[in-house]
Amino acid sequence: MGAPPILELCQLDKAFGKIVIAEGIDLSVSQGEGLGIIGPNGAGKSTLFNLIAGDDRPNSGDILFDGRSINDMKPYQRSRLGIGRSYQIPQPFGKMTVFENVLTAAVFGSGTTVAEAEDRCIEILHRTGLMGEVNKPAGRLTLLQRKRLELARSLATRPRLLLLDEIAGGLTEVETQALINTIRDLRETGVTLIWIEHIVHALIATVDRLIVLNGGRIICDGKPREVIQSPEVRRIYLGVEPE
Amino acid sequence: MEWISTLLQGLLLGGVYSLFAIGLSLVFGVMRLVNIAHGDLIVLASFTSYVVVQALGVGPLMSLVIVLPTFFLFGYLVQLLVLNRTLGDDMLPPMIVTFGLSIVIQNALFDVFTADNRKLNLGPIETASFRLGNDIAIGIYPLAVFAIAIATIVALQALFYNTKLGREFRATSDDAEAARMMGINTKRVFAVATGIGMVVIAIAGVLMGVRTTFDPFSGPVRLLFAFEAVIIGGLGSIWGTLFGGIVLGLAQAIGGQIDPQFQIMTGHIVFLVVLLLRPTGFFPKVQH
Amino acid sequence: MSTIETKGLTAYYGDFQALFGVDIILRDGETTAIIGANGAGKSTVMKAITGLIKTSPEMVFIDGAPCGGREAHTAIASGIAMVPEGRRLFPSLTVEENLLLGAHCARKGPWTLERVYEVFPGLKERRRLSGTALSGGQQQMVAIGRALMSNPTSLLCDEISLGLAPVIIEDLYRNIAKLKEEGLSIVIVEQDLVRAVSVADRVYCLMEGRVSLEGRADEMSLAAIRNAYFGV
Amino acid sequence: QSRPLRIGFVSPSTGPLAGAAAGDPFVLENLRSALAGGITVDGGSKRAVEIVVRDCQSNANRSSEVAADLILREGVDIMCASIHSLTVTPVADQCELNGVPLVSSITPWETQVSGRGATPDKPFRYQLHMFWGFSEVSATYMDIWRQLKTNKVVGALWPNNTDGQGFAKGFPPLLQEQAYTLVDPGRYQDLTDDYSSIIQLFKKSGVEIISGNVLAPDWTTFWTQAAQQGFKAKAATTAAALAFASTAEQLGPLAQNHSFDLFWHPTFPYKSSITGQTAADYAAAFESSTGRQWNQIIGTVHATLETAIDTLKRSGGGDREANREALFKTNLPTIQGPIVAGSGPAPNVVITPLTGAQWRMTKGGKHPFEPIIVSNVSARDVPVAGPAEATS
Amino acid sequence: MTNQTYIVARATTASKAALVIMVSCVVVLLLVPLTGDRGSMRLIVEICYFLALAQMWNLLAGYAGLLSVGQQAFSGFGGYMLFAFVVYGGLSPLISLPLAGILAGIVSLPVAILMFRLSGPYFAIGTWVTAEVFKLVFFEIPLGGGSGMSLPIQAIRDISPTTEGRELIIYLTALAIAVGSVALVYSMLRSRFGLALTAVRDNERASASVGIDSFRLKLGVFVTVAAFTGMVGALIFLQKLRISPGSAFDVMEWSAGIIFIVVIGGIGRIEGPFVGVAVYFLLRETTANYGAWYMILLGLLAIVIMLFARQGLWGFLAERYRLTVFPIERRVRTVEPVEKAKPSNGISDTAISNLSLPPF
Ligand SMILES: Nc1ncnc2c1ncn2[C@@H]1O[C@H](COP(=O)(O)OP(=O)(O)OP(=O)(O)O)[C@@H](O)[C@H]1O
Ligand SMILES: Nc1ncnc2c1ncn2[C@@H]1O[C@H](COP(=O)(O)OP(=O)(O)OP(=O)(O)O)[C@@H](O)[C@H]1O
Numbered sequence A: 001m002g003a004p005p006i007l008e009l010c011q012l013d014k015a016f017g018k019i020v021i022a023e024g025i026d027l028s029v030s031q032g033e034g035l036g037i038i039g040p041n042g043a044g045k046s047t048l049f050n051l052i053a054g055d056d057r058p059n060s061g062d063i064l065f066d067g068r069s070i071n072d073m074k075p076y077q078r079s080r081l082g083i084g085r086s087y088q089i090p091q092p093f094g095k096m097t098v099f100e101n102v103l104t105a106a107v108f109g110s111g112t113t114v115a116e117a118e119d120r121c122i123e124i125l126h127r128t129g130l131m132g133e134v135n136k137p138a139g140r141l142t143l144l145q146r147k148r149l150e151l152a153r154s155l156a157t158r159p160r161l162l163l164l165d166e167i168a169g170g171l172t173e174v175e176t177q178a179l180i181n182t183i184r185d186l187r188e189t190g191v192t193l194i195w196i197e198h199i200v201h202a203l204i205a206t207v208d209r210l211i212v213l214n215g216g217r218i219i220c221d222g223k224p225r226e227v228i229q230s231p232e233v234r235r236i237y238l239g240v241e242p243e
Numbered sequence B: 001m002e003w004i005s006t007l008l009q010g011l012l013l014g015g016v017y018s019l020f021a022i023g024l025s026l027v028f029g030v031m032r033l034v035n036i037a038h039g040d041l042i043v044l045a046s047f048t049s050y051v052v053v054q055a056l057g058v059g060p061l062m063s064l065v066i067v068l069p070t071f072f073l074f075g076y077l078v079q080l081l082v083l084n085r086t087l088g089d090d091m092l093p094p095m096i097v098t099f100g101l102s103i104v105i106q107n108a109l110f111d112v113f114t115a116d117n118r119k120l121n122l123g124p125i126e127t128a129s130f131r132l133g134n135d136i137a138i139g140i141y142p143l144a145v146f147a148i149a150i151a152t153i154v155a156l157q158a159l160f161y162n163t164k165l166g167r168e169f170r171a172t173s174d175d176a177e178a179a180r181m182m183g184i185n186t187k188r189v190f191a192v193a194t195g196i197g198m199v200v201i202a203i204a205g206v207l208m209g210v211r212t213t214f215d216p217f218s219g220p221v222r223l224l225f226a227f228e229a230v231i232i233g234g235l236g237s238i239w240g241t242l243f244g245g246i247v248l249g250l251a252q253a254i255g256g257q258i259d260p261q262f263q264i265m266t267g268h269i270v271f272l273v274v275l276l277l278r279p280t281g282f283f284p285k286v287q288h
Numbered sequence C: 001m002s003t004i005e006t007k008g009l010t011a012y013y014g015d016f017q018a019l020f021g022v023d024i025i026l027r028d029g030e031t032t033a034i035i036g037a038n039g040a041g042k043s044t045v046m047k048a049i050t051g052l053i054k055t056s057p058e059m060v061f062i063d064g065a066p067c068g069g070r071e072a073h074t075a076i077a078s079g080i081a082m083v084p085e086g087r088r089l090f091p092s093l094t095v096e097e098n099l100l101l102g103a104h105c106a107r108k109g110p111w112t113l114e115r116v117y118e119v120f121p122g123l124k125e126r127r128r129l130s131g132t133a134l135s136g137g138q139q140q141m142v143a144i145g146r147a148l149m150s151n152p153t154s155l156l157c158d159e160i161s162l163g164l165a166p167v168i169i170e171d172l173y174r175n176i177a178k179l180k181e182e183g184l185s186i187v188i189v190e191q192d193l194v195r196a197v198s199v200a201d202r203v204y205c206l207m208e209g210r211v212s213l214e215g216r217a218d219e220m221s222l223a224a225i226r227n228a229y230f231g232v
Numbered sequence D: 001q002s003r004p005l006r007i008g009f010v011s012p013s014t015g016p017l018a019g020a021a022a023g024d025p026f027v028l029e030n031l032r033s034a035l036a037g038g039i040t041v042d043g044g045s046k047r048a049v050e051i052v053v054r055d056c057q058s059n060a061n062r063s064s065e066v067a068a069d070l071i072l073r074e075g076v077d078i079m080c081a082s083i084h085s086l087t088v089t090p091v092a093d094q095c096e097l098n099g100v101p102l103v104s105s106i107t108p109w110e111t112q113v114s115g116r117g118a119t120p121d122k123p124f125r126y127q128l129h130m131f132w133g134f135s136e137v138s139a140t141y142m143d144i145w146r147q148l149k150t151n152k153v154v155g156a157l158w159p160n161n162t163d164g165q166g167f168a169k170g171f172p173p174l175l176q177e178q179a180y181t182l183v184d185p186g187r188y189q190d191l192t193d194d195y196s197s198i199i200q201l202f203k204k205s206g207v208e209i210i211s212g213n214v215l216a217p218d219w220t221t222f223w224t225q226a227a228q229q230g231f232k233a234k235a236a237t238t239a240a241a242l243a244f245a246s247t248a249e250q251l252g253p254l255a256q257n258h259s260f261d262l263f264w265h266p267t268f269p270y271k272s273s274i275t276g277q278t279a280a281d282y283a284a285a286f287e288s289s290t291g292r293q294w295n296q297i298i299g300t301v302h303a304t305l306e307t308a309i310d311t312l313k314r315s316g317g318g319d320r321e322a323n324r325e326a327l328f329k330t331n332l333p334t335i336q337g338p339i340v341a342g343s344g345p346a347p348n349v350v351i352t353p354l355t356g357a358q359w360r361m362t363k364g365g366k367h368p369f370e371p372i373i374v375s376n377v378s379a380r381d382v383p384v385a386g387p388a389e390a391t392s
Numbered sequence E: 001m002t003n004q005t006y007i008v009a010r011a012t013t014a015s016k017a018a019l020v021i022m023v024s025c026v027v028v029l030l031l032v033p034l035t036g037d038r039g040s041m042r043l044i045v046e047i048c049y050f051l052a053l054a055q056m057w058n059l060l061a062g063y064a065g066l067l068s069v070g071q072q073a074f075s076g077f078g079g080y081m082l083f084a085f086v087v088y089g090g091l092s093p094l095i096s097l098p099l100a101g102i103l104a105g106i107v108s109l110p111v112a113i114l115m116f117r118l119s120g121p122y123f124a125i126g127t128w129v130t131a132e133v134f135k136l137v138f139f140e141i142p143l144g145g146g147s148g149m150s151l152p153i154q155a156i157r158d159i160s161p162t163t164e165g166r167e168l169i170i171y172l173t174a175l176a177i178a179v180g181s182v183a184l185v186y187s188m189l190r191s192r193f194g195l196a197l198t199a200v201r202d203n204e205r206a207s208a209s210v211g212i213d214s215f216r217l218k219l220g221v222f223v224t225v226a227a228f229t230g231m232v233g234a235l236i237f238l239q240k241l242r243i244s245p246g247s248a249f250d251v252m253e254w255s256a257g258i259i260f261i262v263v264i265g266g267i268g269r270i271e272g273p274f275v276g277v278a279v280y281f282l283l284r285e286t287t288a289n290y291g292a293w294y295m296i297l298l299g300l301l302a303i304v305i306m307l308f309a310r311q312g313l314w315g316f317l318a319e320r321y322r323l324t325v326f327p328i329e330r331r332v333r334t335v336e337p338v339e340k341a342k343p344s345n346g347i348s349d350t351a352i353s354n355l356s357l358p359p360f
């Protein structure tokens, strides 16, 4: 520890009408940390990402990135600051090819020229296993390929903080293992990671810290193995059986 | 007194615009179909009624007995054979098709009926009115149009939001493939919906044909007002369309009272201001 | 009560051939798992069975009657319901209306709104929300509930556990086991092969549009399945 | 054998103005059979004549396009255009720029002179316009109103278009001269759906005469609303709205005694210089050939073509410049009346006769409605058929 | 892990050949004035401005996803500004053309800010109503009001004293505008803006998540297109000599006509407007004497295209025969094929987990 925080959420409140999603959430993520988020369906995990990335506004509270408030920033500004994200329900640029999808992210997210970005994109596409589909329009990908594209695109923006929303769902064992390796490699590069995932074992294998979101609050925060041993978490999230 | 009369007339004008817009609201709000041919279809209905009146020597209202089923069938077939093939994520193809349809209807009508003005006649009731006090007179016919607009809206609202058919209809418009998985015959659902839309159009066509003269090219003029009424009210909300029509009617009446020069412009400006303040209209039922 | 069978099923997306002569039998009352890597053609098989993809009549049989290529909306009338990949809820309908729509061509049976609300927690409070205002997992629940509302004889589930919390998945599979007891034929497409094989009576493994392995679940070794899975 | 002479003819055969142009095919057919053997031009040689027709689709942009096409690609020697300023003005602009003589009609002459920016010292050089102007039409209208014993309060319905603006500019001084009071609510937009504010104003100001330049649907809306709101006028005199019997028929009783400007009628005592038909013969020929009631447009359009052909004869089939010179020396008796170049209020304008008429239902006549000439102050040669009657 | 090398390719042999053909077409067009055929020159001028309008609408709707039915607001406005500059400013028409364009760009700015609050059908109708408001405004202001105004003949004569000189100058201007419109669209789409533009069209929300400022981008495109459209409008009404609110802001002619051209040719492809314009003029010139038939045929053709070949005539051909004249897409190609990975024989559970499958 000791690394300065890259992201801080202070007293974040969010509700849709009567449905409360976040109630006074405080969270601090240090530079280079890997944070996992779990929680029941509808707990507000994806909404939290929307708040951080700027797709949604909190009702009150503050979001600090690198110690500066980013509350008033638009999504594209946050992206340029270094917040990269993937969407749980993939949002490809449907009529562009897979390569162009990633290239666009590389060019605009990290501010490089097209020529510089091209090689890096190919490398990312290799890493995410999309090389076979480079020239396919993204709209024709299967669900899982779309999820890979989400990851590839968010990587291409060269994020300092990477928000991943359920990218391991639907992978085979081997693929999951490969993904874990990819994410570990990624963390080596110093990127800060927040990962929402229901495939808990994948999460445990990659993150340093795990939080559990429920009823608008963080009900548990700590080392992954400890968190999932907690009876409360077992009851509301994991079910009786251990993973 | 003068202002009260102005507002009353504006209200009645709103009824006319609503009536004109309801059919559009149906297909636009629920099928996301920007129907450019709407105005021309209304004129087509006026002409159809005209032909029936001439051929059988009945009155315009009696002609509805023939015009309504004809239009239902027409809508059903057009949807089944043409529009169904173009609906999808992209709003452009169906819009282009209706653009084309508009041109074809206008010119086909012109070929058959020439550009002469026509009118449907209802006799003395057209000019009858009753008085409220000394200065305010309310025309029976405009009032009847207003009442019919409301009745149509009540009926449609019930049909589309409280029945199984309405549910099927909205589901199909959201995601036709998924709707088919639910066992819905999507092609038929759309065809029925358009058929109903056409029935409403036919009612509007006959009532408009009584109100003033028409020729093959008089469709497009009021099309924009209809779109404005629908959008002010909010996509997918049929009550909203009545509201939108009334907003337009009142805006025009007030603008006209200030200076006839600004009557129509006031309507458009109010529309733009509404959009500025509420980009999805007042009572949107559909999320974008 | 029905047995669904495909014979030499081929399917295309434009010029691209996704299936190359797939033979599968889904026996009445049995649970069948279809597994395979991404893009193997699992979803395509499901779509062909329900008629969402056009095939020739002699490729799909229900109770021996050829019915490939018929209109998709007739499938549900013959008792086949599908939980599609990616949920596909109707945004202009509320949660409850989504569920009711599932009952569009309902036959008589145990599934009612009440039962769905009971089985899937959290939906009842949100029944007036638009289907797409729910969280990913909740949407998945609505999609399953919607399929069950038709009281089908065969239920096709395409990766239904995707994105669900473990405890919900547990529940789901418990419910599937219960459905199986009630006599439903079930087809499960799932990446988690351990889980899929554990509930299935029969297993088909697809690879690049062809069946690479088939057999009774209890007679197959995980190793053989993995082998067929990755085609090494 | 020299090349045939070509007359360009622009007309709104389709689109909203097509009703006015509906008689064109008859007019052309009638003329073509008379011209089948060609014409004898000055100097004695025979020349064939072709009339090249273009449809401007009631669209000003298209008028300009087809005029340029006739001039540049068809190489016409002289041009004819009539029916509404929408058709005439763009054609006139193209003719002026490209130096092609033009005979035009059926839009008040003021729209063709000051309306297009001509000044007395800079008149248009290529256009000869033959029609009436505001002084003729106002004299005619006032002659009708004089017969009806009104309070001389006139409510104006002038829309915001070329003709409406022309009326609004040209009319008021002439009314004032004759001690009429004008109530002008302002330029409304064509195809307005509600006239209640205007009706209120008219009611309040005690208007007994409605005058204007109104489209048929607008007139219907206005007149019906007026009746609903208890407003009645003794005289309703408009240009445009009810120019055709077919429209009057559609309106039925609402059209009875509606008065308007009538610029041609079978009782006009003139003959065609080409076919020799009298106005009455001509109207009868129209009815027997088309099976429809005659209308005033056919006479005037025939007369523009007469003038063009006469010009070609006199110029000896020379170039456009020669045609221009001949055109401005025209002195021809036509079916519309005498056309004498240089006789008008502007160098390129000729005033033609104008009468005032009212629609009357005929009881069991050949046609349900007939126009009855009730004023001839601007057409002294034409007989009056009876006195004006108040609208009911 | 792999020693393959990839290159990102854009031009194809076909596209290079096609470009040569295009350039020679322009050269041929430059020679047309030598024939002195004024009729043909006038027709080509008309084709040029329809092409330019179509390119602009295609950029707006096909690439930026801004489905405007109100572009006539800017062509009409540009036309009016030409008249204002010439009649009241005493400027030469040629200088007025770009000025009119600039003004159109400026007025489009507030329009864009208002319209961008809308999306989908709201945007389409909103732009249409805006154009209608433009029209009504020009009914009221003293540029001829409802009756419209004519361009003084003298002003046209000032372009050049001779008819031939005048026609030549206008001809060359029109040609320059047409070529300019294509060059503008092409270079814009090949640059990084092209990527951003299509990304925003396909998914605005996701485009923001990768750092694209969609508002500014769309604003830039909208204003550029409006300015260019305004300039073309000025050219159009310089040809027509007369302008009135009805003719300047005619939705059928300047919007529907252009939209038809683009969709018939193929929306979202630079080649589309070329094909569309060709079809439009072919229809119009062959049915000139049958009234509005070309509009009916155009309408029917558009319907048929939407039913059976949504990507338009060019799209249909391009997909079938893999044609592009203006390559914009970036395709990744392998340059050096590598040896096949050697097949493994024995399979065990451990072998599988160690397999170096494509990473995840
Ligand atoms: N636009 C909206 N209007 C109303 N409620 C909403 C809206 N968006 C989200 N919600 C509600 O917010 C809650 C949280 O949703 P969110 O997508 O953040 O959940 P999640 O934790 O990501 O769940 P999952 O694991 O299933 O993806 C849900 O209960 C949903 O109903
Ligand atoms: N709409 C489509 N258009 C073109 N190709 C498609 C389409 N849908 C699927 N495909 C292709 O068909 C093949 C089989 O797809 P299918 O969706 O059946 O795979 P799957 O086994 O369900 O995969 P997954 O596990 O990723 O869901 C894939 O290669 C896919 O790319």
Ligand SMILES: [Mg+2]
Pocket: A045, A046, A047, A088, A165, C135, C136, C137
């Ligand atoms: Mg989520």
Ligand SMILES: [Mg+2]
Pocket: A142, C042, C043, C044, C085, C158
């Ligand atoms: Mg699948």
